[in-house]
Amino acid sequence: MAAPITPTATPPAASYRPAGQLDLATALETYAGPWNVRLAAHLYRRAGFGGSPDDVTRAAAAGMHAAVDGFTHFADASALPAQPQLVDDRPNRAQLQMLVAAAQQPGAASTAPDDAVAARKALGRSRVKDLVAMETWFLDRMIDSPAPLQEKMTLFWHGHFTSAYQKGIPAQALVNQNNLFRTHALGNIRDLTLAVSQDPAMLRYLDNAQNNKSHPNENYARELMELFTLGIGNYTETDVRESARAFTGWGLDRDYAFRDFPARHDNGSKTFLGRTGNFTGHDIVEIIFTQPAAAQWFAKKLLEYFVYSEPEPALVDAVAALIRKNDYNLQPVMSTVLRSNVFFSDRAYRALVKSPVEFVVGSYQLFGIKQSDLVALGALRRMGQILFVPPNVKGWDGGAAWLNSQTLLTRENFASGLMAKMGDAGWLQRQMTSTDPAAVARALTATILQGDVSASSTARLTAYVDGSGISALAALSGENADQRVRGAAYLTMAMPAYQLA
Amino acid sequence: MKRNAFLLGAVSGLAVVGHTAGFFSRALAQAAPSTGDERVLVVVYFQGGNDGLNTVVPFGLPAYYSYRPSLAVARNDVLRLNATVGLNPVLAPFKKMYDAGQVAIVQGVGYPNPDYSHFRSTAIWETAAPDKYLSTGWLGRYLDAANLPAANLFNAIAVSDVLPEVLVADRVDVAAVAQLNGYGLTSDRNKTLGRDEFHSFVQGADVPFRSPYLALVASIEDHAQRGAEELPQLVAGYKPAGTYPATPFGRSLALAAQVIGSKLGTRVLYVQLGSFDTHTTQKATQDRLLGDFADGISAFYADLAAHGSEGRVLTMTFSDFGRRVAENGSRGTDHGSAAPVFVIGGGVKGGLYGEQPALDNLDNGNLRFTTDFRSVYATVLEKWLHRPPAGIVGPGFTQLPLLA
Numbered sequence: 001m002a003a004p005i006t007p008t009a010t011p012p013a014a015s016y017r018p019a020g021q022l023d024l025a026t027a028l029e030t031y032a033g034p035w036n037v038r039l040a041a042h043l044y045r046r047a048g049f050g051g052s053p054d055d056v057t058r059a060a061a062a063g064m065h066a067a068v069d070g071f072t073h074f075a076d077a078s079a080l081p082a083q084p085q086l087v088d089d090r091p092n093r094a095q096l097q098m099l100v101a102a103a104q105q106p107g108a109a110s111t112a113p114d115d116a117v118a119a120r121k122a123l124g125r126s127r128v129k130d131l132v133a134m135e136t137w138f139l140d141r142m143i144d145s146p147a148p149l150q151e152k153m154t155l156f157w158h159g160h161f162t163s164a165y166q167k168g169i170p171a172q173a174l175v176n177q178n179n180l181f182r183t184h185a186l187g188n189i190r191d192l193t194l195a196v197s198q199d200p201a202m203l204r205y206l207d208n209a210q211n212n213k214s215h216p217n218e219n220y221a222r223e224l225m226e227l228f229t230l231g232i233g234n235y236t237e238t239d240v241r242e243s244a245r246a247f248t249g250w251g252l253d254r255d256y257a258f259r260d261f262p263a264r265h266d267n268g269s270k271t272f273l274g275r276t277g278n279f280t281g282h283d284i285v286e287i288i289f290t291q292p293a294a295a296q297w298f299a300k301k302l303l304e305y306f307v308y309s310e311p312e313p314a315l316v317d318a319v320a321a322l323i324r325k326n327d328y329n330l331q332p333v334m335s336t337v338l339r340s341n342v343f344f345s346d347r348a349y350r351a352l353v354k355s356p357v358e359f360v361v362g363s364y365q366l367f368g369i370k371q372s373d374l375v376a377l378g379a380l381r382r383m384g385q386i387l388f389v390p391p392n393v394k395g396w397d398g399g400a401a402w403l404n405s406q407t408l409l410t411r412e413n414f415a416s417g418l419m420a421k422m423g424d425a426g427w428l429q430r431q432m433t434s435t436d437p438a439a440v441a442r443a444l445t446a447t448i449l450q451g452d453v454s455a456s457s458t459a460r461l462t463a464y465v466d467g468s469g470i471s472a473l474a475a476l477s478g479e480n481a482d483q484r485v486r487g488a489a490y491l492t493m494a495m496p497a498y499q500l501a
Numbered sequence: 502m503k504r505n506a507f508l509l510g511a512v513s514g515l516a517v518v519g520h521t522a523g524f525f526s527r528a529l530a531q532a533a534p535s536t537g538d539e540r541v542l543v544v545v546y547f548q549g550g551n552d553g554l555n556t557v558v559p560f561g562l563p564a565y566y567s568y569r570p571s572l573a574v575a576r577n578d579v580l581r582l583n584a585t586v587g588l589n590p591v592l593a594p595f596k597k598m599y600d601a602g603q604v605a606i607v608q609g610v611g612y613p614n615p616d617y618s619h620f621r622s623t624a625i626w627e628t629a630a631p632d633k634y635l636s637t638g639w640l641g642r643y644l645d646a647a648n649l650p651a652a653n654l655f656n657a658i659a660v661s662d663v664l665p666e667v668l669v670a671d672r673v674d675v676a677a678v679a680q681l682n683g684y685g686l687t688s689d690r691n692k693t694l695g696r697d698e699f700h701s702f703v704q705g706a707d708v709p710f711r712s713p714y715l716a717l718v719a720s721i722e723d724h725a726q727r728g729a730e731e732l733p734q735l736v737a738g739y740k741p742a743g744t745y746p747a748t749p750f751g752r753s754l755a756l757a758a759q760v761i762g763s764k765l766g767t768r769v770l771y772v773q774l775g776s777f778d779t780h781t782t783q784k785a786t787q788d789r790l791l792g793d794f795a796d797g798i799s800a801f802y803a804d805l806a807a808h809g810s811e812g813r814v815l816t817m818t819f820s821d822f823g824r825r826v827a828e829n830g831s832r833g834t835d836h837g838s839a840a841p842v843f844v845i846g847g848g849v850k851g852g853l854y855g856e857q858p859a860l861d862n863l864d865n866g867n868l869r870f871t872t873d874f875r876s877v878y879a880t881v882l883e884k885w886l887h888r889p890p891a892g893i894v895g896p897g898f899t900q901l902p903l904l905a
Contacts, residue, residue, distance in 0.1 A: 101830065116831040117781040166618055309713065350712045382663055391666075392624060394634045401636060403717060405725035406664045406677035412722075413687045454707040496718040497708060 024314045027342035028322065035064045038450045039344055045354075045501045046306050047071040047338055048148030050362030053427050053447050064339060072186065072335045074147035083175050084137035089126040090170050090256075095119040130171035132377065135387045138178060139372040142361045149334070153185035154178060155357060156305055158387070159395035161196045161228060163205035165388045173201040173256055174388050186331040189298055189323075190289045193229060197281050198250060198258040206393065209251040211244060212264035218244040223393050225288065234293035235273065242270040246279040289328060295320035302333075307343055308351040309399050315342065350452065350500040353402045356383035358501055359411055363418055363493065366448065368425040379414040383407045408499070415493035419486040428489060432482040437466035440485060444492045452497040464488055537764040540813050540847070540885060543757055544640065544667065545794070547820035548775025550619065552787060553840025553868075554826065556592070557606060557857075561585035564860035568827045572783055572834070582606070586857055591788045595795035598802065602851035604843060605903040607877055609858040611839030611870025615822060619778070619836075623821045627667035629875055629894040639878055640769050641670030642893045643886060649673065649768065654728040655735075657769040658760055660753040665771055674721055676728050681736070681756065685729030736763040743804030746796040750774040754801040762808045768886075777820065781831040802846055815847030815885050815904075817877070825866055839870035842877055847885060848905040855901070873898060880904060 040059035044051035048071065051059075059067035091099055098116050142151045158181055165174055177199050184192040196202050197220070203209040208220040221244035225235045249265030252258065270279045273287050288294055299319035303311040319337065326332045337343055354362065360376050360383075380386060384407055385396060427447055431440045441461040445453045453461075465488050492498065555572060559565045560579045579587035580596045586608070588596050598604050612631040616622045625631045629639035637645070640657070649656040657675045659668050664677040678684040708715070739759045745751035753772045760767050774794055779786050798816065805811040823840030839858055858868035876898045879890035884904035891897075 099830070116829075117833075120781045120831050120833075164620065166620060346711065350710045351714070353714050353718070384663070389620070392621060392634050397636050400714065400717060401669075403714070403721050404664055404669075404674050404677075405721060405728060406659075408718070408722050409684075409686065409725045409729065412725075416687045452708055452710050456707065494722070496715055496722065497710070499718045499722075500712050500714060 023341075024312060024318070027315055027345075028318055028336060028340045030339050031064060031341050031344040033344065036060060037446075038349075038452075039064070040067055041450045042344070042349055043067055043071070043338065044148075045358070045362065046343075046352075048152060049142055049358055050365050051148070052365050052368060053425075055365070056450075064344075068335065068339045071149040071338065072331060074150045074185070077141075077145045077147045077150065080141050080145060081137060083179070084130075084133040084171075086130050086133055086171050086175070087126045089123065089130045091119065091123060095123070127165070127171070131165055131388060132374070134165070134171055134175060134178075135377055135380075136372055137175075138387050139357070139361065139376065140370070142357065143364045143372065144370055150182060150185045153330075154181040156302075157181035157185070157192070159390060159398075160301065161192075161202065162390045162393050162395045163199075163201040164390055167204055169201050169204050170256060173199075173204070177201040178388075186334055187329070189328040189330055190285065193224075193289070194282065194285045196228075197224070197247070197285060200252055200256050200258055203250065203252055203258065208247055211248050211250070212261075213245070213248045213266035216241070216244045216248060216266070220244075221247055221284075224284075227394055229288050229297055230291060230293045231297050234291065239272055242272045243279075243284045245270050246272065246284045247281040250281050292320070292324070295323040295328075298328075299323055302337070304398075306334075306337060308348045350497060352501040353399055354499055354501045355396065355398060355402060356380050356385040356407070356411075357387065359383070359499070360414065363415060366425070367418065367428065369418075375417060376414070379410055382410040383414075403499075411499065412490075412494045415498075416490045419490040419493075428485065431485045434481075434485075438462045440465045441488065444485075444488055448489065448492045449495065449497045453492075453495060457495060461488055461491060464491065538813060539766060539768055540815070540887075541761055541768060541770065541810075542640070542881065542886060543770045543772060543814060543816040545798075545816060545818045545843075546665065546667075546771065546773040546775075547777050547790075547794075547818060548773050549778030550622075550821040550824055550836055551777040551790075551840060552779060552783060552834050552837075553820075553823035555783070555787060556589055556791060557582070557586050557608060557841040558589060559586050559857050559860065562857075562860045568860065570828070571832055572828045582853055586853070589788070589791055591792040592795045594799040598799060598845065599851060603802065603849060604845050604851050605849045605901075606853050607842045607844065607872055607901060607903070608853065608855040609839045609868065609871035610842045610855065610874050610877060611823070611868070611872075612874055613870075615838035615864075615867065615870075617822065617836040617838075619821050622836075624666055626819050626821070626874060627665060629878055636669065637671055638665070638667035638669045639894055640667050640771075641673070641675070643882060643888055644668070644670045644673040644675070644769065646888055646893065647768065647886070650766065653766045654724055655732065655760070655765040655767050657771075658757075658767055659771040660756055661771060661773055665773075668769065668771055674724050676725070676732070678732065678756070680752065681733050684732065686726065735765055736760060739763050741804055742807030743800035743802075745800040745804075746793055748793050748797070750793050751797045751800065754797045755804070758801055758804040758808075758810075761805065761810055761814060779824070779833045780829065780835060781833040783828075783833045798845060805846070811846055813847065815849065815881065816843075816845040817881060818843040818845075819874070823868060826860060826863055826868060827866060838864070838867040840868075842874070844877070844881070844903055850903055850905060852903075854903050872901070876901060 037056060037060045041056045044056055044059065059070065098119055142155065145151045158178060163169065163174060163177055165171065180195055180199060184195065206220040206223055207217045211217040211220065218240050222240045225240065226232055245266040245268065249261045250258070251261050251264065267278055269276060272279055272284060273291065275287060277283065296316060300311060300316045303316060303319060319333070322333050322336060342348060357380065360372070360380060364372065384402060390396060431443055434440045441458055445451055445458055445461065465484050467484060554565065554569070555574055558574045558579050560574065560576045561584055566573050574589055578590045580590055580593065581587035582599070588599070595604065612625060614631065616625060627638045628635040644657055655676065656673055657668055659665055659675060659677040660679065661677050662679045664675060668675040736759045739762045741755055741759065743755070743758065745755045750772070757770045757772055760770065774790060777787065777790055802811050805814050819842060820840060822836055822838055824834035824837040826837065828834050855872040858871050862869060875894040878894045879898040880900040880903060882888045882890040882893055883900060
């Protein structure tokens with residue numbers, strides 16, 4: 001029979017401590033407790049997408065500060081494709097003329113409906129192709145980037161400053177917006193907000209391209225305050241109307257680029273959040289960021305995304321103060337949060353639900369798979385998250401909203417499929433030659449869950465690998481040990497801990 | 502999605518997980534705490550935006566023929582309902598149900614300031630919230646309010662791949678089951694894993710961490726696995742008695758009838774048909790889909806009637822929006838606004854309700870709605886589901902006299 005196996009990763013000792021009252025006074029001070037694989041994996045799940053077992057082992061060896069610095073100082077990611085291969089999803093001149101003519105002369109035989117039909121169908125096919133290309137490109141960047149926090153922040157901003165692939169927005173404009181998020185990933189939030197206000201996809205998605213002095217459109221001005229920067233209760237309907245006037249004239253030129261049209265701009269005096277002047281969109285953004293509510297808004301959102309749900313008001317205040325102190329520069333803020341007591345507290349550990357994207361990307365990283373495929377895109381759809389198609393301007397709700405029978409079955413079936421066709425990561429292969437079922441079970445739960453598993457589940461998993469004691473496994477013989485190891489890896493991924501970040 | 506449940510788990514710590522084990526061990530037969538006479542609501546979603554004007558055709562309005570030079574249904578082909586409107590002839594089986602008094606047609610249903618995005622307008626119909634972003638659907642809020650037995654895994658079922666927003670609740674987990682043999686764990690198809698084994702793996706008791714979501718994840722995984730295993734067994738004894746079209750929609754309705762006839766205590770089912778997004782060559786697509794609808798829904802009620810259930814099942818349709826009044830140059834129609842809603846079966850008082858929107862007073866080329874969709878929802882909630890509608894769709898919507 002096979003030689004005795006060499007132990008791989010040693011499962012870390014379960015270090016559960018009853019959660020005490022978190023001391024908010026020292027919540028943002030630098031964590032100085034024990035540093036181990038569990039906390040390194042926690043950092044990787046939050047600041048990245050989970051990482052490979054080697055990533056986590058290295059971070060555990062490097063120490064907390066080096067590990068956090070590895071995230072907050074972005075490594076050079078220029079080797080990754082800067083954008084997907086897109087086909088043209090906008091009508092060309094001939095198609096446009098045909099469609100315009102068709103729209104103007106409804107039903108008239110002279111408009112050559114067959115050509116118009118063909119043009120519409122071709123454009124529909126192009127848009128499907130481009131959506132797949134965009135999703136794949138972003139997913140593959142998340143899987144493979146040497147700067148995981150840059151991609152994580154890009155995903156965060158994509159769900160915050162939402163725009164969706166609809167309303168005829170060209171794929172290229174959404175890719176450009178995504179790269180804008182990437183450029184400003186840990187930059188200045190005020191600068192990013194101004195850039196987003198002039199971003200072509202956003203100008204179309206929230207209708208500011210149609211905002212002019214004779215027909216003001218309030219959509220962007222309203223969402224800018226309600227969902228992007230301040231939150232309801234921190235501005236009035238008058239502020240919405242006045243700021244919409246200030247944004248008049250920011251539109252799109254024929255090449256789908258931002259352009260300030262002075263003739264469309266309302267040059268009258270506006271009163272916004274207590275100040276009066278001939279404001280432009282630029283002034284509105286500046287004034288918004290003088291409001292304490294803006295820092296509170298971003299503090300709460302960042303805490304809910306990176307630390308835990310429903311953060312204590314005092315903690316939100318503390319992070320908001322940090323944001324103001326750094327004049328909305330995010331890099332030092334995240335650098336503090338990611339090495340803080342609260343970030344490594346029991347209150348934060350596995351206290352978030354993995355988003356579908358985190359689940360898929362993390363699983364790919366765990367098994368060393370570099371390229372996503374249509375199976376992953378389909379699974380993401382059934383799990384409730386389509387990249388570039390957030391459900392509405394509020395973005396994805398997250399948390400418990402990711403959890404229902406169908407989304408969890410999809411997660412489990414995705415993991416099962418991944419194990420059926422993949423699973424050739426070295427660390428997994430090594431388990432397939434093992435003769436010690438208990439060691440295999442320990443190695444799997446250590447690598448996949450950092451030992452966050454109950455003793456009874458480990459015992460069950462051992463029996464599964466052994467093929468004994470479980471009637472349903474009678475069909476498995478010693479010859480298909482690889483099947484059992486893959487099956488056991490899948491079962492480990494089905495455990496509740498794996499659904500949690 | 503059960504947004505509030507996790508707070509409960511957070512308060513009670515890990516204890517909730519232990520509770521589910523006992524819950525699991527109850528006998529299969531008890532999984533269906535049903536008296537068998539519950540009222541059921543079936544919602545049929547016309548995905549993509551069905552063209553209402555070629556569904557309930559205003560053949561008596563001359564403008565219809567000038568707006569639809571190539572797409573209009575010829576006056577003589579219309580299945581007349583009165584001197585002004587009639588049904589598309591592909592709906593002939595459905596017209597028979599109408600003539601038998603089983604169908605109420607509400608004309609011109611929509612909402613103020615229509616949105617022309619599929620995503621947003623569908624979300625508006627599903628959440629019943631045109632002016633804000635709600636994270637639960639209107640039927641999800643009904644399920645939350647209805648105090649249904651928490652132990653029943655099948656209080657509501659969406660016959661679809663993806664749980665539709667309309668059934669997203671705070672406290673009730675709704676299963677999305679596209680088809681019986683595709684629902685469940687793929688691994689179980691090889692029988693490598695028994696139910697008890699899987700159950701024990703996903704329980705979270707005694708794990709060396711605590712998480713406010715742990716109990717929720719464990720309980721939903723438990724629901725999902727048990728539901729996937731139990732549902733096919735629970736409905737296996739049903740003998741279908743309708744001739745359904747051999748289409749995905751026909752199969753979906755057959756599954757809905759099977760669930761209803763198996764008396765699992767299910768109150769709400771969701772079925773979809775599409776895509777109605779007929780920007781090009783509309784006639785072929787819409788005729789096929791409406792024909793599928795008419796054949797399917799008449800088979801569905803024949804099946805229900807053969808099992809004595811037709812009186813306890815109400816069916817209601819909705820879509821993203823109606824379509825633009827003027828056809829476009831591609832023998833299709835673009836996104837529009839108001840459209841008719843069908844309310845079928847149950848205690849319906851058959852006939853036409855609401856008003857056909859005028860064709861000479863359009864809003865940017867679109868119909869102006871004459872009945873707010875929340876009036877229809879409020880009527881169904883109060884008269885059929887016996888729930889006060891104000892807390893679910895908002896107060897003040899005039900109800901329609903279409904239910905006894």
